[in-house]
Amino acid sequence: MKANVPTRKKIKLNWFKSKCNFNIERKVNIEYNAASTTYNKQEWDVIVKYIFVKEGEPKDIPPNSPMTIYKNGLPFLFLTTTATIGNKIISEEMIDDDISVDDDIVQIIEGKPEITFEDALKPKEHIEVRTRYDKIIRKISIENKLDNEIDLILDFKQTKDVTFIKSDPLPSEIETPNHIYNIKIPSEESFKITLEIQAKIVKRVTKIKPEFIKILKK
Amino acid sequence: MLIDPKVKKLDIFNGGGAIVEREIKLSLNQGINKFEIANVPASFNPNSADITLDYIKLEDKEYISLQQTIVSLPDRSNSNQIIDREKSAANSIISYAIDFTREMREKVSSICEASSYRTYADMIGTFDFIINAKREGEIIVKINYFVSDIRIKWETTLNVNIDNDNKAEIEGFIVVDNQTAFTYDDVDLGFAIFEIPADTNLSYPPLNAPNAEPVYFESEQAQQALPRKMMKRTQRLKNLML
Numbered sequence: 001m002k003a004n005v006p007t008r009k010k011i012k013l014n015w016f017k018s019k020c021n022f023n024i025e026r027k028v029n030i031e032y033n034a035a036s037t038t039y040n041k042q043e044w045d046v047i048v049k050y051i052f053v054k055e056g057e058p059k060d061i062p063p064n065s066p067m068t069i070y071k072n073g074l075p076f077l078f079l080t081t082t083a084t085i086g087n088k089i090i091s092e093e094m095i096d097d098d099i100s101v102d103d104d105i106v107q108i109i110e111g112k113p114e115i116t117f118e119d120a121l122k123p124k125e126h127i128e129v130r131t132r133y134d135k136i137i138r139k140i141s142i143e144n145k146l147d148n149e150i151d152l153i154l155d156f157k158q159t160k161d162v163t164f165i166k167s168d169p170l171p172s173e174i175e176t177p178n179h180i181y182n183i184k185i186p187s188e189e190s191f192k193i194t195l196e197i198q199a200k201i202v203k204r205v206t207k208i209k210p211e212f213i214k215i216l217k218k
Numbered sequence: 219m220l221i222d223p224k225v226k227k228l229d230i231f232n233g234g235g236a237i238v239e240r241e242i243k244l245s246l247n248q249g250i251n252k253f254e255i256a257n258v259p260a261s262f263n264p265n266s267a268d269i270t271l272d273y274i275k276l277e278d279k280e281y282i283s284l285q286q287t288i289v290s291l292p293d294r295s296n297s298n299q300i301i302d303r304e305k306s307a308a309n310s311i312i313s314y315a316i317d318f319t320r321e322m323r324e325k326v327s328s329i330c331e332a333s334s335y336r337t338y339a340d341m342i343g344t345f346d347f348i349i350n351a352k353r354e355g356e357i358i359v360k361i362n363y364f365v366s367d368i369r370i371k372w373e374t375t376l377n378v379n380i381d382n383d384n385k386a387e388i389e390g391f392i393v394v395d396n397q398t399a400f401t402y403d404d405v406d407l408g409f410a411i412f413e414i415p416a417d418t419n420l421s422y423p424p425l426n427a428p429n430a431e432p433v434y435f436e437s438e439q440a441q442q443a444l445p446r447k448m449m450k451r452t453q454r455l456k457n458l459m460l
Contacts, residue, residue, distance in 0.1 A: 005228065005370075005394055005402040008335060013407075015374065015390040022378075022386045048452060052378065054388050061390065062232045062411045067376040077454050081376070089376070089388070095451045148382075 020054040020089075026152040028101050030140070034161040037136045037199040042103040046142075046152065048096040050079070052089040060084060067091060098145045099152065099185075106137040106194070118204075124212045130203045135165065140193045144185040154181040156195065165196040222256040223361055229408035230394060234368030237408075238262075240361040243274075246282060246351040254346045259365055259400055260297070261339035264289035266364035269347050274356050281352040288346040297341045301333075308333040332399065339367045340399035369397035372409050 003013060028046045036042065050069070061084045069077040082092045113132040120127050144150050158164055158177035171179040185191045223242035230236045244253070267289045273279050308330040315326065345363070372394045380386040392409060396402070 001407045002404060003394070003407050004404060005396045005407070007399050007401045008332075008397055010393055010395045012375075013392045013394070015392045017387070017389045020378075020386050020388045021384055022380060023384060045449075047449070052386060052388055059390060060411055061374050061376070065374040065376060067378060070377060070379045073379075076380075077452065079450070093449060095449050097451050098454065 018056045022052045032162045044101040046096040046099040050091040109135040143190040161200045168194045227406040234371040251349045258345040260341040260343045261367035263364045268362040270360045272358035285348040285350040290344040304333040
């Protein structure tokens with residue numbers, strides 16, 4: 001490509017122009033720990049990225065290149081690229097502010113605590129470990145505020161203290177520890193998932209051993 | 219002899235910098251021929267300086283050879299003093315000028331702007347070479363060097379027109395930004411990419427990383443403050459008000 005590059009100037013050159021297919025990937029990742037399962041309300045972010053598959057020969061586009069998406073001739077979204085794989089141009093991941101995900105507590109059913117003991121630092125003391133398994137029901141509402149139908153993947157991931165029991169609707173795919181829901185939400189409508197999970201709650205209390213309490217009383 | 223070989227090719231890096239390829243046809247006298255290359259920026263890397271000889275006549279290979287190259291950069295502190303004086307002189311021109319007619323204003327502002335943007339990298343470096351010729355002849359000299367200056371770089375911008383059937387038209391542009399004091403006319407441009415991973419400094423270690431400190435949460439607010447990757451939010455055009 002021949003050009004003049006003058007001092008202290010920017011020059012713009014046409015590089016390529018081609019037709020392409022595109023799809024929008026939206027994903028919400030949900031993951032709790034023992035404490036967060038009992039929160040009254042949580043909000044999750046929907047992550048969105050655009051994938052363009054262009055026709056013709058592949059072009060290497062540097063990461064972080066600015067990209068403007070036009071709809072009906074007007075600039076609609078400003079974003080940057082993250083990578084190109086062959087003919088695929090992948091945009092950066094962004095938080096989709098037009099999809100809201102509210103996660104509310106419905107019910108907590110406390111389990112019976114099992115008591116075990118562990119050695120403490122002082123010989124006259126021991127640690128009482130109270131372990132119980134709580135059943136927690138949460139309702140996740142996803143609202144689509146856009147003027148078009150969207151496809152979204154909700155990925156609930158089990159953690160060491162929080163496991164999946166059941167849900168309504170059932171996950172589309174289970175690949176432990178991930179429970180994946182493929183969701184379609186029409187414009188300005190919402191979708192609800194009821195999630196039943198089990199949380200392992202462990203509490204530790206250091207106490208004086210009973211035999212030493214008697215001696216103290218004497 | 220001072221020569222100004224034409225810049226034939228310029229390979230620019232998106233992270234800044236360029237490889238300059240210059241070429242000139244030279245007539246040589248018998249004996250030692252010393253040449254001094256003009257317009258070599260002080261931002262050039264002396265270790266990258268390279269000269270190759272292209273023989274017009276094959277038999278010249280035995281008689282003409284490159285003896286040596288001489289490279290050096292100007293002294294940084296002296297150069298910076300000169301630049302500072304130039305800048306203060308430019309400021310004085312603006313401060314004390316009485317009359318700025320339209321033509322004068324443009325001339326003065328271009329001089330002052332040039333001096334205010336000038337840095338050490340815009341000074342002139344030394345790149346000389348000596349050719350030893352056992353007989354008279356002509357030769358093509360190719361000169362290569364790397365310019366280590368982040369003020370010359372390139373980036374792409376993409377425009378995507380989308381319709382409602384998941385079809386789109388993508389248009390790519392290359393924007394070359396040359397903020398150096400050097401002009402490159404009618405050059406073959408090449409573009410190279412340095413892969414710089416995005417947002418690496420903004421990522422956090424995974425929550426359950428091995429040997430990680432246990433994390434305790436006392437309130438719901440604390441959970442909301444869980445370390446998340448910093449991300450931009452979508453700002454879509456909703457409506458056009460007429």
